[in-house]
Structures are given as C-alpha cells and as structure tokens.
Amino acid sequence: MSSRISRRSLLRSAGLAAALAPFGGALAACGSGSGTRSAGGGGSASAGQAVPLPTYVPPNKPKPLYEGTAQGVMDVYESFPMDGPKTVTGPVGDGTDFNVMIMTYGQPAPPLEENVYWQLLNKELNLNIKPVQVPFADFQTKFPALVAGDDLPEFVSVPIFQNVSRLPQLAEAQFTDLSEYLSGDAVKKYPNLAGIQEAGWLNGYLNGRIYGVPRSDPIFSTQIYTKTDVIEAAGANPQPKNLQEFRDLAKAVTDPKAGVYAFGGNIAGFLQMMFGVPNKWTRKSDGTFVSAYEHEAFIPAIAELAALYKSGVFHPDTATLIENKVQRDALFRSGKLAMVHDGNRAFGIVADDRELVFDIMLPFGKDGGDAVHWTGNGAYAITMIKKTTDKKRIDMFLKVLDYISAPFGTRESFVINYGVEGEDYTVKDGVAVLTTRGQREQDLGMAYIAGGPQVLCNPQGTPGVDKLNYDWQQKVVSTLLPNPAEHLYSQTYNTKGAALQKQMDDAVVAVFLGREPASSLTAAIQKWKSGGGDQMAREYAQAR
C-alpha cells in the first residue's frame, strides 16, 4: 500500500546516512528537507518563458475514513478498497520498450519470466518495461557515469534527496520540456497527474519550465516517536509543553544502570524547531535571504543540545553507531531508548509493530509559546523523458505516469500495489494481503516513479495507529514553516552545498558532543558564509 512505499523510501534514505555516515547522517536526516533539495526557479537565463504550474483537480478516489487536507494532512484508510474506481480508460502504452532508470532500495526484482507482477504490468500498460535498477547507495556513482557515457535510458527517475549536480542545466540539455503538455489546464488530459499537489510539482519545475513529474512525499519533516510505556513507567509526561518539561521528561526516563536512555541520536533539528529557528532560510521584506544559522536562536538551540548531552540523557553510543538505524530501532523496540527522532516515513515501521505502544510528540515552543514545524520538500523523485520531439511518445510517457499516479484505492493503484491474485496477494476476510512473492516482485520499483499524495493505511499495526498520526498532522499543519529557498536555484548550493553542509554539521556535532564550546559556532558560521553561504543568499535573492 501507499504507506508502504512511503515508508520504504525515506526511511531508507535515512538508512543511507546510517550506512555511510553514522552520525552526520543524523543532521541530514533531521528534516528530510534539511540537507537535500533539488533546484527550481530561475538561474539560467536561457530558459523559455516561465509557465504556470499544472492546475490541481482533485482526483477520483474512494472515500477515506478520515479526509486529509490540501495543506498536506494525509487521508486515512482502514484497508485497501477492493472495489475502487477505474480512473484510466483506453490504451496506455503502444507495445514498445519502456527503458526506465529507477533508484531502488530492495533487492533486484526477479527476472521477467519468473515475475508475474512484472508480466501483469506489461500487459496492463501494454509495454515492455525494461528497468535499469540503481541501488540507492550507489546512485551518485552510477548516475554520473551514465550521463558521461550518454547512456541514460529514455526515461529517468531522479530522487530529489540525491541532489543531482546541476539538475536544471542537465534537464535543459538532455530532457524534454513538458510544459506544453502539463502547464495550467493542459494537465487535465491526465486526470491522475492533475491530482498531484503543487508542493510535488515544484520539484520538477526547473528554470520556470516543467521537466519532471513528481512522486509526492509527505510535507512534514521529522517526528519524535515516544515509547509511552517506558515514559509512563518512569512517571513522566510524554507530551511536554515547554523546554523545562522536555528536560524533565528526558531526565526522568534515563536510567544508566538499566541501560535506558532518553535519546540515541542527534535531535538538533527538533531543538531548533523548539527554539523557533527558521527552516534553512528567511526571506526578508526587501527580498534578501538570511540563513537560519544566523538566526539569534540557532546557537542557543545547539547549546541546549550540548547541555542535554552533558546531562547524560543520551545513549553512550550516540557518538558512534547509534545512527545505525537497525540498532537504534532495536533499542527503541526493546525499551532502551525512550524516544527516537526520525523521518516522517519511519512511522510505517513503528506503526506495523502491533506490540509497540507509542505516540508522536507534538511540536511546542521553548517557553510554551508558538511551535514551528519545518516542511519537507514535497517530493521523493521526479521522472523525466530524454529529449524528443515525438509528440506521440511524450503523450504515451505521460499516460504511463498517469496510470502509475492513480490515487490510493483505485483499480490502477490496486494493480500496482498488489499484482496477481493468488500469487502476489491473497484475499482474507475481504482484505488483500501481499505474499512474500508479491513483495519481492514489487522491487521492480515502478511504483516509485510518479504519484500523488500518500495516505495512512496500516491495518496490521496497533488499532488506531493511523488516527494517531492523522491527529498529529492536523495539529502540526498550522505550525508548518516552509523554507523560502526551497525551490529556488543557487549554483553555489548545487555545486558546493553538500560540502558546506558537512562543515556545519561537523561544527554542530562537535558542540553537541562537548568537544567544542557553543561559541565556536560563531566562527564556523563565518566560515560557512564566506565559503559560499553568502553567495547562496545572493543567488536566492536573484532567483525568480
């Protein structure tokens, strides 16, 4: 189901951080929006006229148990509807090869001749799907080689969090401008694409033109999951309302002799939100940009993080392997960690465990005042088509994506999510249940390349688990704080951003772990600014 896809994705992007950089990853994962962003808006002068984004038309979907909102609260479904509406009529593909590059998380899917799910998709879409599967951890290796060798397949799905270098220029040079087919009302020809919200489309909107069709992502960045049973056993309050209560909670649950600690990873993002630090950038009334590092609350927030660490509420292995997600989740499940800070999609994992008693901490202000919650970037990936003038080919490409983007609960999404009855899924008490084979075969990854808003549907989890998240989202929507530079293009960010980010992350971690005093951040911020931060601010201000 959709929530499954969502969970697999971000989680695993957090897993990447865990695998490669056990600790720095914490910051990158704090806020799916924090480290990674593609580009959009102006920048290059060579682009054509900026075009309007696709018009949003609510898609045809089954009625959810709880209705989401246009601001990003997700729909809740009890289970996958078995008799959903059909949203695609007429032929989709034309029987040709569909060579598509997909970044994948799982193992390679079983080959076509053994894979009934793949065969079914080929038949449904009238295509011969030929995926080039790139493991997520190696995307940054393989993608540049394919580009350099001019070996990209006809269709390419680019994950946003991979921050592909100079994406707008690459798109302009090698991919088809889809504006004429998607801008404004033109998108209505593909009703399921019209059901994708603006936050998603902005990711494929490069140089004022539409190049990519997005796979939407939740708008929320990170959450703190609280292990309610451990907290209540310690007599503490799992929903603190201000910093002092938060400190009290951490202190109360920590019991070194029993090996129980409040946290096991970096919670810099959460503390920054609590202290009211803006989401990466602030746009001032005169149009200039100021980075969040220069905000008056940034250094105090990190100082508080260091103070918490010093007080001993963090797991002793925080500095090393604790960002190894597998281990951290094991600690959380077994009650050795009272709280974990993780991407919104981690919810899926937690929600699936029927035994687990947990809650999600609501954002609050340091002094009990207004809370803020940073937004994420709204899309997981965008899918593009190599440069062509063949209108029929482009139309077919969009029809295929339209099919794949069919909302949760429709017949098309049932096919994509469940495959062949008796092989990929079985029906029990009127509910479709995936088999192991079904899961393996879906590692094909076609479901990741395009799609509208995701939904909450975890029928296997603790009863009411989706409602829990839904209620959290309802409350948090009003506190959402976007990054004003989110879809603006900065050459400096795109070519030096990761190195600069790493510098700052290193500085923050040094303070966090007590290696440096909080005052050292002033110099680090200066270095960040002169190394490219100031240049980024100027470029954002000039961007359209």
Next chain:
Amino acid sequence: MAVNQTLPRVNPPPENKLHTQRKMPFLTKLWRDSPLLVMVAPAVLILLLFTYIPLLGSVIAFMDYVPFLGFTGSEWVGWANFSSLFSDTAFWNALWNTAQITLLQIVLFFPVPILLAVLLNTVAMPMAKRFVQSVIYLPHFLSWVIIVALFQQVLGGNGVLNRFLLTHDMSPFEIMSNPDTFKLLLTTQAIWKDAGWGTIIFLAAIAAINPGLYEAATIDGAGAWQRFWHVTLPGMRPIIVLMLILRLGDSLTVGFEQILLQRDAVGPGAAEVLDTFTYFNGVVDGSWGTATAAGLLKGVVSLLLVLAANKLAHRLGEEGVYRR
C-alpha cells in the same frame, strides 16, 4: 641481495653471464628476447587500455568538469582546483592526519604479519599450523560496517566492557569516541582485520627459503634465534622491502570506508583523511575536477616516496621494486 658473511649465499650473484654480454646487435637481441616481449604483451595492452588511456581523462583536474557537457564542453579552469585544495586549512589537516596514520600503521601494523608468519613457521604440528593459518585470515572478509559494529558492541560506550564497568560502579572508558586515541583505534582495527591476511605473502617467502641453509646453520651450531636472524630474516628480506615500498606508494590511502564510518564520532579534526576530504568536497557535490586533482596529487606524492624508498633500498644493497 645482501648476504650474511658467516653463511653460504642465499643466491648466486644476480647477474647472469648470458645477459652481461653487452653490445649485442639490436635485432639479435630482439630475436633473443621476443618470447619475453610476447609474454609481457597482454598485461601491457590491458594496462594501456584500462589505465593509461583513461588516465588522459585526468585533464579534468584542470576543468570544471560536468558529465553531461563532457571533456570538450566543460570549462577549463587552470590550476583553480588545486589552489582551492591548497587554500583550505581542512585539506592540510586531512593530509597531516593521513601522514600520521600511515606512519603509525607502518610502525605498528606492518611488522605484525611478518612476526606472525615467522611464529607460524615454527609450529611443527601440521594440523595446528593449518588450522591457525586457515583461521587468522578470516576477518579480512568481513566488511568494515560489520567490524566497526562489533568493536562498538565490545568497546563502545554501551558495549560489553563499559556495561560491566558501569554495573560495578566504575567509570566507563571512552574508546570509540576519543579523538586523542582515534588513530591507535584505527590501527588496532586494521591489524585485527588484515594482519592474518598479510601473513600469506610472508609465509610464501619463508617457504621459498632453501632448507639446506637451515641445515648448514644448525651444523654450524646456530640456535633457533640465530637461525631466525641469519637465515629466515635475510631470506624474507627482499619481500619485506618490496612490501614496504609498495605500502609507501600507497601511503596517502588509508582505509576510506573504515574512517568514513567512524569519522563523525571523533570529528574531522582527528579523523579527516585525504580520501574522506575528497569525498565530502569532491564526490558528494559532483566536483569531479577537484576529486581528480586530489587523485593526481596523491599520485605525485606516492611517486616521490617510492623513488626515495627505492633509492634507499639500493643504498642498503636491496633489490627494491626495480633497479636501474
């Protein structure tokens, strides 16, 4: 090859009569050596195709290389990639850390496989010898992710050792996240993983020693220690020198994955090495020019080190990697 005075020579003088006849006409020499040239040909061809020609691509060290623009479309930037490296204090810090780790590993790690090989060689029971030999090389096959996790499990802040100390009201040791001892930790891990694997080559070197030399030494009244000192060690020496020079040629490369996994626990001040620096400042942002520039620098430094080490080896009468 240097030869001990008191013992028979390990080998006769290296120069062979047949080949000391100089001034042979070129064509005769070509005819004589053509089988040798044919033998070298496949290796040379493969190196040409997959090393030399691609090395021409290193011109991107002087470019702002963008894969989709290619070699012809990317902009030339002269020495900019190099100067951006040199002007960064973090680069010099990384270089310094790299040098320290290399030195530490040469001093502490390099002799271990040699000693281990010698020790193994003195084991007389073939079963025991085989068993130990088959076991010690195993950790080589574990990936760093797993090894670091295991070290964590035992020595980490919440590991076996510290849990024990904590439950017995003693203060825990900070081993995995202590910047001051980090380089020692790295070396320990490297020894643990690869010392056994490293013995293989030295065992082969010991196996190549003429047993007659041992007999002769024993007849001369040499004890075990003397035999080691006068037979085993000289016999192994060419390979030891060779391995040392090869290691020096690699001296700016120190366990990338191993360090990347643990860098953040102690911070870049202690743990950033050249390869991780290049990774964060070149590869992650797709700055291929910068990454290539760093690679070229490494090559130049290695070249100088190998030349110097080889020269030193010759001074000491060793064969080294090659002889002029």
Next chain:
Amino acid sequence: MNTRPVWLGKPRPIAIALKALALTLICAVVVFPFLVVISTSIATQQQIDANGGYVIWPTSVSFEAYKEIFNGTQVSRSIVISVGVTAVGTAFSLACTVLAAYGLSRRQSLFQRGLLSFVLFTLLFAPGMIPVYLMVKQLGMLNTYWSLIIPTAVSAFNIVIVRGFIQAIPHELFDAARMDGAGEWRILRSVVLPNSKAVIAVVGLFIAVGYWNNYFGPLLYLNDTEMWPLQLVMRTFVLDNNVTTNAQAIPGYVAPPAQSVQMALVAIATLPILCVYPFLTKHMSKGMLTGAIKG
C-alpha cells in the same frame, strides 16, 4: 605426525606452551566475530533486541534468515555468476600476471626497464571512474561479463610480487635449462612454474578474492540485474537496513530480523573462499627447492 626436520632441535616445553598460548589467543580474537556472525544469523528478534543488535551465543536456533535469503531472490543465481566470473577471471588474470612477471624478470632483456616502469607507474596513478567507464563502453563491453574480468585483470602489485619471487629462483636452474637448449617458454614451464607454486597460490588467492568481492565493476557496467554477481546483490541486502519492514505487514508472517539476514549473507559470501583456502595453504607451505631439484 610430526614433520620436524632433523636439523631442528627439540624446543623447550616452555617455548611450546608460550607459543600455544599466543596462537590460541590470536585465534580466539579472530574467531569471535565469526561466532557473532553465525549466532546472529540464527537468532530471534527478541534476542537481538535484548542484546542491542548482535548476539554472541544464541539461545534458540532459527534458520528463517537463510530461508528468507533464498526464497524467491536472485541470491542463488548470483552465486553461480560470481563463481563463474571468479574462476574465469582468476585463470585469465593469473596467466597475464605470471607471463608478465617472467617477461619482466630478466634484467638485461630488451625494453625491460621501459616496460617495467610502464607497469610500475600504474601503481601510483589510478584513472578516474568516468574515463574507465567510457573505455569499457567504447570497447563494447558494457553489459557483458568481460567488463568484470578484463579491466581489473592486470595489477602491477601482483606482477611485482611474482617477479620478486621469480628473481629469487637460483640461477643455476635457468642456466642448466638453457644448456639443455630450452627456450623461454620451456623455461617458464619447467623452471619458473614448478618453483613458483607458493607465490602463484598466494597471488591467485589475491586475484580470486578481488574478483569475488568486486561489486563496483558490476554496479557500473551491468544494467541488467539478472547478471548481477553475489556481492552486488548482497550489497542491496546489507545496505538496505529495512529489508524486512514490508514483510512485517503480512499478518501471521514473522519476518526474520534484519540483522540475522545480513549476517547470514556474510556467512554465505565467505563460505566459498573458506572452501578454497585449504587447497592453497598446501602449496604455500611447500618448500620450493625440494620440488625444483627433482624436476
């Protein structure tokens, strides 16, 4: 059985005891992680959670992880591919290496110095990933198994090692062969090869392990996942920290713990090398001259 040479005196008991102690300690330290790998691969989720990630001694045994790995995945197929690529690659690479090493071992031979420098230079400068990719593409090797075998077949390191051993062969043997009128090929066959068994075994192992562990080549050069070797398939398992997350969504199906699956894979991937090794140690410990003088 005791193979102590006659010239080696009886060691003192204390020396034996010390030696035994040292070796036992070394083995214990080395075997420990494999115990953890095996134990974790057959442990249950509760046990792993209780131990914080890894298990030293399992209290219960479950082979679910192994079943999970082979159930409908490409692991078995990829093992066959890996074995094939490693076998063919090692044979090819070893041939190139030994030939080049002998060809470069004669100090006064034609072009010897130039060719040796040509080989040694590659120890120091490594080309970038993209230029090598472009070359592999140019030669039409993309999406073929040749792309896994040929580009990495020649390593200056291995050539230098083998050459060092060949140069240590006593020159009388060469001279004697030459007196008999043997050409270079016959000398290679009858003098060099029989006297280089140890180093060939060692370098062969280096090469085989290199091919076996290579995931980077296949990642770059193979688009077709059906052709992936074990290490690349394994990488998708090991890096994919949440291998079992969606499996948990199946009611009544308890997925094996992620750690168990990862450790089971480590065990599976190490096993083949484990099988090859004893054959090689046989050659490695053989004194070279004994064989040589007979031949």
